[in-house]
Each structure stands twice: as C-alpha cells, then as structure tokens.
Amino acid sequence: MRIGIIGGGPGGAVAAATLARSGHEVHIFENEVFPRFHIGESLLPCNMTVYEAIGLPSEQFTAHHYQPKHAAHFELSGSGRCCRFPFSDGLPGDPPSIFQVERSKFDHMLLKHAVAQGALLHCPSKVTSVDLPSDDKSLPVLHIEGAAAGAPGQMQVDFVIDASGRETLLARQLGLVDRDGDLMRAAVYGHVAELPLAPGAERGDISISKSAAGWAWAIPLEQRKWSVGLVLKREVVVKGGTAHDIFANNIPFFPEFKARLAGQVPEPARTTPNISYRVRQRLGRRWALIGDAGGFADPIFSSGVLLATRSGWKLGKALSAGGALANLEEWKIGTDHDLATFISFIKLWYDGHFIENLFFADVRDPGIYQGIISLLAGNTTSLENKFLAMLNRRMLAQKNKTLIMN
Numbered sequence: 001m002r003i004g005i006i007g008g009g010p011g012g013a014v015a016a017a018t019l020a021r022s023g024h025e026v027h028i029f030e031n032e033v034f035p036r037f038h039i040g041e042s043l044l045p046c047n048m049t050v051y052e053a054i055g056l057p058s059e060q061f062t063a064h065h066y067q068p069k070h071a072a073h074f075e076l077s078g079s080g081r082c083c084r085f086p087f088s089d090g091l092p093g094d095p096p097s098i099f100q101v102e103r104s105k106f107d108h109m110l111l112k113h114a115v116a117q118g119a120l121l122h123c124p125s126k127v128t129s130v131d132l133p134s135d136d137k138s139l140p141v142l143h144i145e146g147a148a149a150g151a152p153g154q155m156q157v158d159f160v161i162d163a164s165g166r167e168t169l170l171a172r173q174l175g176l177v178d179r180d181g182d183l184m185r186a187a188v189y190g191h192v193a194e195l196p197l198a199p200g201a202e203r204g205d206i207s208i209s210k211s212a213a214g215w216a217w218a219i220p221l222e223q224r225k226w227s228v229g230l231v232l233k234r235e236v237v238v239k240g241g242t243a244h245d246i247f248a249n250n251i252p253f254f255p256e257f258k259a260r261l262a263g264q265v266p267e268p269a270r271t272t273p274n275i276s277y278r279v280r281q282r283l284g285r286r287w288a289l290i291g292d293a294g295g296f297a298d299p300i301f302s303s304g305v306l307l308a309t310r311s312g313w314k315l316g317k318a319l320s321a322g323g324a325l326a327n328l329e330e331w332k333i334g335t336d337h338d339l340a341t342f343i344s345f346i347k348l349w350y351d352g353h354f355i356e357n358l359f360f361a362d363v364r365d366p367g368i369y370q371g372i373i374s375l376l377a378g379n380t381t382s383l384e385n386k387f388l389a390m391l392n393r394r395m396l397a398q399k400n401k402t403l404i405m406n
C-alpha cells in the first residue's frame with residue numbers, strides 16, 4: 001500500500017516507522033525543517049512500549065542523554081502541601097520510568113528513525129488539501145506545496161493519515177473541529193536555566209504547582225535547561241500583553257515556584273492561546289486522524305505525545321494487518337477510549353477540590369494511589385485499576401446526565 005502521512009511530529013513519525021517496517025510505501029510530508037521548537041517535553045512511561053515496538057529501545061534514549069523521569073510531583077501553591085507519585089509504585093507490569101525530552105532533538109530523532117525504517121520524507125513540503133474518495137473505487141489525492149527537491153505537486157495514495165497536529169488539516173477541511181467542552185485555558189512557556197528541586201521532588205521529576213489561577217510546570221531537560229510554563233484562564237493570556245509580561249505578571253500566583261525561579265523569565269517566551277478543541281470524527285473512508293490532529297484537551301497529565309504515538313502505532317499495525325479497507329473500528333474504539341479517559345481525568349483536575357482531596361490527602365486508599373500512578377504512567381486499560389474504575393463510572397454518569405438533559 002502507498003500511505004501519505006501529513007506531518008512528521010511524533011504521531012506521524014511513529015505511524016510511518018510502523019508501516020515502513022511492514023513493507024509499505026510511506027510518504028511523510030513535513031512542513032517545517034527539523035530540528036524545530038515544539039512544546040510537550042514530558043513523556044509518560046507507557047510511551048516506551050511504542051518506541052520499543054518500532055525499534056527504539058531505551059538505550060537509544062540513554063545514548064542521547066535524555067533526562068530519566070521516575071515520578072510526577074505535585075504541589076498545592078501557598079499551602080506547603082506536596083505529593084510525589086513514583087511510577088515504580090504503579091500496577092504490576094507498568095513501566096517504572098521514561099524520559100524528559102527537548103522536542104527539537106526528540107522529534108528529529110523519531111523522524112530520522114522513520115526514514116531509517118524506509119519511510120520517504122518530503123521536507124519542507126506542506127499539504128494544502130486532500131481530495132477524499134467519494135466511493136469505494138476512488139483513492140485520496142494529496143495536494144502539496146513546498147521546496148523539497150523533487151516534491152510532487154500532488155500524490156494519489158491508498159490511505160491518508162493526518163498527523164498535522166494543531167493545524168488539524170483534514171478536520172478543518174471537513175468542518176469537524178469544534179470547541180465543545182473547551183476548558184478556556186491558554187499557556188505561556190519557554191526554557192530557563194537550572195532550578196532548585198521542589199520540596200519532596202527528586203531529580204528528573206516533572207513538578208506541577210496548582211493554584212486558583214491555574215497550574216505551572218517545571219521539567220528538567222538538561223543540567224542547565226528546564227522547561228517552565230503556566231496554564232491560565234484564556235482571557236488572562238489573550239489580554240495579558242507580551243508573552244514575557246504574561247509570565248512575569250502571573251508567576252506571583254505560584255509563590256513557591258516563583259521563589260525557585262528567582263527572577264528568571266523564559267526567553268523567548270511563547271504562548272498557545274487556544275489549548276483545547278474537539279474533532280467530531282477521527283476515521284473515514286481511507287483516512288484517519290492521529291494525535292493532536294484528532295483533538296486536544298489539556299497538557300496537565302503530559303498525555304499528548306503518548307496518545308499521538310500510541311494511536312499512530314496502532315493505526316500502522318491495523319493497516320498492515322488488513323489493508324486500506326481494513327476494519328479499523330477496533331483502532332477507533334481504542335483511540336477514542338484513550339482520549340476520553342484522559343479528558344475525564346483532566347476534568348477531575350479542574351473540578352473544584354476533588355483532585356486536591358485525592359492527591360494531597362495525608363491518608364490515601366492504597367488501591368486509589370496505585371491506580372492514579374498507573375494512569376499517570378499512561379495505562380488506560382487496566383481492569384485492576386480502582387481509580388480508573390471510579391473515573392469510568394464518572395464518565396458514564398456524565399454521559400447519562402447529558403442524554404437525560406437532551
């Protein structure tokens with residue numbers, strides 16, 4: 001089969017590597033020349049299963065000197081309360097660690113790996129639109145612009161995977177993007193020099209600080225480079241002036257984090273003004289959407305790269321198993337479940353004091369504690385997970401409430 005992939009970020013690169021390893025003719029169209037900046041630097045342990053499956057074992061990460069990550073640390077700003085969730089306390093079988101990655105390097109590594117597996121990269125090449133088949137006999141045609149040597153103006157493919165990230169190329173073309181469930185958040189972020197550890201945190205942890213204004217992250221990338229960011233109400237960011245001013249003016253809402261920053265403001269600072277959006281359909285006739293191209297809620301639990309790569313990997317496997325007309329329903333159910341589970345977890349984070357009672361309690365139910373860690377590691381399917389079962393009951397109750405109200 002000939003497969004066209006729009007976007008060479010983590011989702012596109014993993015789908016490409018999976019398909020190329022199965023002998024398909026894979027074309028990746030990437031608009032930007034790598035290495036390029038991208039936000040989203042904290043991976044989840046379950047990511048490693050995907051990388052190993054495409055031939056990238058953890059030794060490769062170690063060889064590239066990525067910072068090992070063993071836990072997620074949370075702090076309730078202004079209260080002195082903290083909690084640390086080491087992944088080794090998760091459910092049996094969950095991977096105990098992963099890495100923090102500077103995305104410019106990491107995305108480049110994944111993309112080069114896809115090419116090494118046999119995928120054909122066209123870069124810089126922008127897909128401007130796709131003619132989608134209207135019946136079972138015709139095939140999708142990609143329309144392409146770009147300076148890549150020998151870049152075709154258009155290409156017919158057996159299947160098209162949209163991995164274009166927040167660009168959401170196909171979903172926008174089809175009018176499938178909406179802001180239903182929008183959490184009305186925006187982010188401001190960048191890199192600073194080394195920070196002291198939060199109380200109770202250990203080297204390599206992601207540290208999250210929660211306050212009434214929103215939440216803040218600190219991710220160690222290298223000895224002297226940390227990623228820091230604030231997620232705030234959208235209007236605060238949109239009306240807050242320059243990215244530098246937004247960061248500097250809102251850091252006082254996180255007093256302990258402010259003290260650790262000791263006056264540092266990321267330079268350059270960047271913003272993402274509309275974090276969340278929904279895409280109503282992720283699978284159609286000879287097309288599928290993976291990663292951010294299929295919707296995004298919020299980065300609080302660092303789930304974005306995992307969901308993009310797991311979806312790309314599973315789609316690659318499903319297509320390889322059954323061809324372009326494969327029944328991809330199972331892939332769709334799994335991808336929808338992953339996203340819905342994290343959305344439900346994210347809603348809990350923003351749901352008053354619920355999460356504070358769960359995370360920062362002095363005494364916790366051991367099963368719930370273990371279940372939270374398992375989900376923080378990216379395991380969305382364990383039947384042993386008491387916390388996940390609770391989350392699933394909440395999802396069902398909310399769905400039933402919506403049905404009754406409609």
Ligand SMILES: Cc1cc2nc3c(=O)[nH]c(=O)nc-3n(C[C@H](O)[C@H](O)[C@H](O)COP(=O)(O)OP(=O)(O)OC[C@H]3O[C@@H](n4cnc5c(N)ncnc54)[C@H](O)[C@@H]3O)c2cc1C
Pocket residue numbers: 006007008009010011012029030031032038039040041042043044125126127128163164165166167169187189229272275290291292293299302303304305306308
């Ligand atoms: C503030 C913030 C913080 C985040 N923090 C984390 C985190 O800590 N951990 C985590 O896992 N996730 C995080 N995320 C989410 C993460 O950034 C994304 O989920 C992840 O990058 C999705 O990968 P992807 O491959 O779907 O898309 P992307 O990584 O965005 O890749 C898409 C690629 O497609 C290319 N492209 C776009 N349009 C076209 C076109 N028309 N033609 C050709 N190429 C095109 C782009 O150049 C890009 O390289 C965060 C997100 C935000 C907003």
